[in-house]
Amino acid sequence: MSQGRIKTAVLVAGSWGTAIASVLADNGHEVWLWTRNESQAAEINASHRNSRFLSDAVLSPSIRSTVSMEEAAKDAAAVFIVAPSSAMREVAASIRPHLGKDTLVVHATKGFEIGSLKRMSEVIAEELPAYDPRRIVVLSGPSHAEEVIRRCPTTIVVAADELAAAESAQDLLINSDFRVYTNDDVVGVEVGGALKNIIALGAGLSDGLGFGDNAKAALLTRGLAEITRLGMAMGGDPMTFSGLAGIGDLVVTCTSRHSRNWRAGSMLAQGLSLEEVLSRLGMVVEGVRTTQAAYRLAMQYKITMPITAELHRVLFEGKDPKTAVEDLMERDRKHEN
Ligand SMILES: NC(=O)C1=CN([C@@H]2O[C@H](COP(=O)(O)OP(=O)(O)OC[C@H]3O[C@@H](n4cnc5c(N)ncnc54)[C@H](O)[C@@H]3O)[C@@H](O)[C@H]2O)C=CC1
Numbered sequence: 001m002s003q004g005r006i007k008t009a010v011l012v013a014g015s016w017g018t019a020i021a022s023v024l025a026d027n028g029h030e031v032w033l034w035t036r037n038e039s040q041a042a043e044i045n046a047s048h049r050n051s052r053f054l055s056d057a058v059l060s061p062s063i064r065s066t067v068s069m070e071e072a073a074k075d076a077a078a079v080f081i082v083a084p085s086s087a088m089r090e091v092a093a094s095i096r097p098h099l100g101k102d103t104l105v106v107h108a109t110k111g112f113e114i115g116s117l118k119r120m121s122e123v124i125a126e127e128l129p130a131y132d133p134r135r136i137v138v139l140s141g142p143s144h145a146e147e148v149i150r151r152c153p154t155t156i157v158v159a160a161d162e163l164a165a166a167e168s169a170q171d172l173l174i175n176s177d178f179r180v181y182t183n184d185d186v187v188g189v190e191v192g193g194a195l196k197n198i199i200a201l202g203a204g205l206s207d208g209l210g211f212g213d214n215a216k217a218a219l220l221t222r223g224l225a226e227i228t229r230l231g232m233a234m235g236g237d238p239m240t241f242s243g244l245a246g247i248g249d250l251v252v253t254c255t256s257r258h259s260r261n262w263r264a265g266s267m268l269a270q271g272l273s274l275e276e277v278l279s280r281l282g283m284v285v286e287g288v289r290t291t292q293a294a295y296r297l298a299m300q301y302k303i304t305m306p307i308t309a310e311l312h313r314v315l316f317e318g319k320d321p322k323t324a325v326e327d328l329m330e331r332d333r334k335h336e337n
């Protein structure tokens with residue numbers, strides 16, 4: 001069922017927000033792309049480019065950018081929050097005064113809030129107390145912005161407790177290049193999308209150290225096992241981890257040259273410090289904070305996550321990555337399942 005042309009707001013104008021804005025514009029919707037940066041808004045409006053984040057793309061002239069949250073979100077029928085996890089609480093709070101009663105809220109952020117260890121939909125629900133939390137939709141799946149903006153065939157999943165809300169998001173986004181599935185497992189979709197970034201950092205490290213394809217296949221497979229263990233303990237459906245937000249996103253992030261998490265891992269393998277890597281990339285690398293969050297969640301839920309634990313030692317405790325792999329290989333022998 002089509003909703004016709006509606007007003008949508010996309011917050012914020014990073015790589016992924018800009019790609020989602022483009023899908024909405026392709027589908028004929030009115031799109032307001034909010035950013036806190038005036039020169040970025042001016043560039044998008046004047047030359048239809050977002051050169052810092054998607055340097056090669058020419059955007060639809062129908063996308064309008066603004067630094068005014070009121071202009072973007074007031075009377076919008078759907079708001080897409082695409083902020084880094086570190087900014088989610090602040091951005092969600094800033095839409096509260098402008099949110100209509102029936103506005104659809106969708107988020108596409110992959111991570112946890114580092115202090116509270118909350119999932120992104122939980123943070124949004126806290127910041128938008130008048131909004132029915134069952135209608136908060138999470139969008140996830142294998143979808144690098146650089147390919148979505150070129151209209152490469154892409155599949156994603158949208159999940160909400162209330163299936164009708166997920167179907168509304170599906171209806172707004174789906175087109176012949178962008179296939180959207182629905183799901184009702186919000187926990188599984190959020191946890192799968194967040195945790196795959198840890199394994200992608202590990203895959204980049206492994207590739208950077210020249211460990212080869214066997215090692216990478218092992219990381220993906222045993223990585224999926226630990227994602228599923230924690231995801232199920234948090235209440236996710238095991239089937240979700242075999243889907244787009246699980247194995248689908250794990251494969252693309254561990255194998256694509258577009259992945260910032262994979263690139264960060266491969267740069268760490270060259271001997272750069274974490275600070276140097278993050279400053280050179282200049283874009284969000286969610287896997288770093290997610291490693292901290294998942295390390296603590298694993299303790300909280302009493303789940304064994306050996307890859308996450310080793311990556312935590314490499315990122316935050318100065319452990320040599322080669323030694324970390326040796327230690328993973330020399331763990332006590334185990335049954336596979
Ligand atoms: N880039 C991609 O292909 C995909 C990214 N994602 C997820 O989308 C989320 C956003 O990532 P990207 O767009 O790639 O990041 P990015 O690094 O390309 O852009 C982040 C944007 O957030 C803005 N920002 C940071 N803190 C802010 C704050 N406090 N208030 C307002 N704006 C703020 C920055 O100025 C920048 O414009 C992440 O959780 C990421 O995992 C999900 C799927 C694909």
Ligand SMILES: O=C(CO)COP(=O)(O)O
Pocket residue numbers: 110141142143144145197200249252253258259260261262284285286
């Ligand atoms: O989530 C993504 C693709 O689905 C983007 O991954 P990176 O943040 O590693 O670029």
